[in-house]
Amino acid sequence: MSSHIQQIKNAKVVNKSSTTQDPVWVRCILITISIAFISLFICVPLGLVIFQAFSKGITAYFSALAQPDTLAAIKLTLTVALVTVPLNTLFGVAAAWTITRFDFPGKSLLTTLIDLPFSVSPVISGLIFVLLFGAQGWFGEWLMAHDIKIIFAAPGIILATIFITFPFVARQLIPLMQEMGHQEEEAALSLGASGWRTFFSVTLPNIKWALLYGVLLCNARAMGEFGAVSVVSGHIRGMTNTLPLHVEVSYNDYDVIGAFASASILAGLAIVTLILKTFLEWKQATR
Amino acid sequence: MSQKTVMPGFRPTIGFTLLYLSLIVLIPLSTLIFESFKLTWDDYIHIITSKRILSSFQVSFTAALIAAAVASIFGFITAWVLVRYSFFGKNIFHALIDLPFALPTAVAGIVLATLFQPSGLLGKFLLSIFGIQVAFKPLGIVIALIFISIPFVVRTVEPVLLEFETSMEEAGSSLGATRWQVFTKIIFPNIFPALLTGFALSFARGVGEYGSVIFIAGNIPYVSEIVPLLIVIKLEQFDIPGATAIALTMLVISFLLLLVINLLQYWARKRSGQL
Numbered sequence: 001m002s003s004h005i006q007q008i009k010n011a012k013v014v015n016k017s018s019t020t021q022d023p024v025w026v027r028c029i030l031i032t033i034s035i036a037f038i039s040l041f042i043c044v045p046l047g048l049v050i051f052q053a054f055s056k057g058i059t060a061y062f063s064a065l066a067q068p069d070t071l072a073a074i075k076l077t078l079t080v081a082l083v084t085v086p087l088n089t090l091f092g093v094a095a096a097w098t099i100t101r102f103d104f105p106g107k108s109l110l111t112t113l114i115d116l117p118f119s120v121s122p123v124i125s126g127l128i129f130v131l132l133f134g135a136q137g138w139f140g141e142w143l144m145a146h147d148i149k150i151i152f153a154a155p156g157i158i159l160a161t162i163f164i165t166f167p168f169v170a171r172q173l174i175p176l177m178q179e180m181g182h183q184e185e186e187a188a189l190s191l192g193a194s195g196w197r198t199f200f201s202v203t204l205p206n207i208k209w210a211l212l213y214g215v216l217l218c219n220a221r222a223m224g225e226f227g228a229v230s231v232v233s234g235h236i237r238g239m240t241n242t243l244p245l246h247v248e249v250s251y252n253d254y255d256v257i258g259a260f261a262s263a264s265i266l267a268g269l270a271i272v273t274l275i276l277k278t279f280l281e282w283k284q285a286t287r
Numbered sequence: 288m289s290q291k292t293v294m295p296g297f298r299p300t301i302g303f304t305l306l307y308l309s310l311i312v313l314i315p316l317s318t319l320i321f322e323s324f325k326l327t328w329d330d331y332i333h334i335i336t337s338k339r340i341l342s343s344f345q346v347s348f349t350a351a352l353i354a355a356a357v358a359s360i361f362g363f364i365t366a367w368v369l370v371r372y373s374f375f376g377k378n379i380f381h382a383l384i385d386l387p388f389a390l391p392t393a394v395a396g397i398v399l400a401t402l403f404q405p406s407g408l409l410g411k412f413l414l415s416i417f418g419i420q421v422a423f424k425p426l427g428i429v430i431a432l433i434f435i436s437i438p439f440v441v442r443t444v445e446p447v448l449l450e451f452e453t454s455m456e457e458a459g460s461s462l463g464a465t466r467w468q469v470f471t472k473i474i475f476p477n478i479f480p481a482l483l484t485g486f487a488l489s490f491a492r493g494v495g496e497y498g499s500v501i502f503i504a505g506n507i508p509y510v511s512e513i514v515p516l517l518i519v520i521k522l523e524q525f526d527i528p529g530a531t532a533i534a535l536t537m538l539v540i541s542f543l544l545l546l547v548i549n550l551l552q553y554w555a556r557k558r559s560g561q562l
Contacts, residue, residue: 121495
């Protein structure tokens with residue numbers, strides 16, 4: 001009797017593992033395929049950036065970074081991110097508040113329009129600002145008459161970057177705030193808290209990790225954008241080259257160390273972004 | 288507003304949202320439409336049907352299609368491995384999937400070009416063993432677009448696989464289905480809509496991608512020139528109408544494709560009983 005029960009138990013265990021788990025050989029093959037694929041497409045390229053940047057030694061690496069053009073590119077990239085990220089964060093919070101806390105006609109259309117920049121090619125995102133502010137553009141003559149430069153100057157680069165990174169923060173906040181509902185905020189308001197107080201003491205603590213997540217992604221893209229910025233920048237060395245554009249210019253000049261030294265900064269930024277992203281995802285999951 | 292609410296801040300937030308959306312997105316994008324009104328229909332057809340532009344459309348769409356398909360297959364396997372199996376270093380592996388999102392496209396571009404050029408680490412190997420040249424050929428564009436597509440597929444399939452009830456698999460196998468039957472008849476139909484979304488996102492991104500492609504493509508007219516590059520070339524020649532015509536065509540085709548794929552997805556969901 002007892003051996004019979006034992007048999008059933010064993011059978012059950014065997015049955016369970018065979019229904020939801022794959023045979024060992026399938027597992028091994030699939031793990032090997034995916035590790036090979038990811039290594040080839042992700043790990044090898046990442047390693048190569050570091051290898052190329054230091055291929056002539058540490059001194060060559062740092063002297064490439066200390067070039068005035070490289071420093072100017074770093075400065076411009078930081079400026080662009082410093083203007084873009086706060087503006088899009090402000091917009092993201094305002095849009096999420098209006099979409100998730102109120103009912104109004106055209107709400108779903110508004111939500112769709114916010115995502116629009118994601119489906120536009122980066123090059124087209126640059127082109128539309130050339131059509132507006134370029135020499136032959138709508139405001140071209142007026143800008144020329146008033147001696148204001150937007151295209152082939154920093155303002156154009158900033159505008160194109162704002163367009164490209166437009167949806168990032170809003171996209172993180174809208175689903176979360178929808179899911180949260182507004183009972184907590186209504187409770188705070190009914191107890192006499194002001195609108196701002198409610199936002200800062202009730203809403204913000206609930207959304208802070210998602211907000212930081214959106215800011216992080218927005219910043220990474222703002223610092224790394226290439227296509228849109230390339231169209232509006234004009235590639236003037238030391239003036240309108242962001243770091244990604246500086247990578248291109250150096251690479252096309254066969255300045256391998258210069259290109260990969262600048263690229264290594266951007267790759268470092270990408271890795272820091274991934275680490276923070278993993279941390280924020282973990283924080284959000286344990287919220 | 289139909290119902291009265293105690294929530295404050297409707298007017299300022301919707302005002303700012305609409306103003307900012309109009310200034311940054313709607314007005315700039317509308318220039319594309321207004322600018323194209325300056326062209327007559329015949330001019331437009333003449334620009335679009337020039338051989339160089341038609342070839343670039345063919346190159347862009349074919350490369351994006353192949354890349355999205357390859358990324359869908361390997362992305363699906365990767366998502367499956369990440370959700371179902373455990374192995375050493377899985378967490379780092381998991382975080383690395385998003386690298387193509389985080390790595391600036393220009394960096395991806397020069398790295399892939401260096402890696403796959405005939406004298407490069409992988410390029411030399413592929414050329415001497417298989418006689419295949421990747422860089423400066425249409426194949427190079429496909430490689431760059433696969434790189435870009437990986438996270439789109441993995442990250443859309445992964446959550447659906449995570450939520451998938453293993454009880455359905457158990458039911459299937461207790462009724463006598465083999466593991467392969469369970470996969471093809473139960474698991475795959477349920478994952479398929481998500482896989483299709485991943486494919487669509489990859490494809491749409493691939494058609495518009497610029498930075499990671501131009502270094503490895505070689506940009507040979509009629510052979511490996513992509514549509515976004517042609518827009519840049521037209522702009523550099525101050526041919527604004529030409530650039531606008533190509534851009535508008537590309538935008539319209541992308542939106543139509545997204546519409547078709549959304550319908551396909553709706554059909555797939557309905558068929559697998561998710562709607």
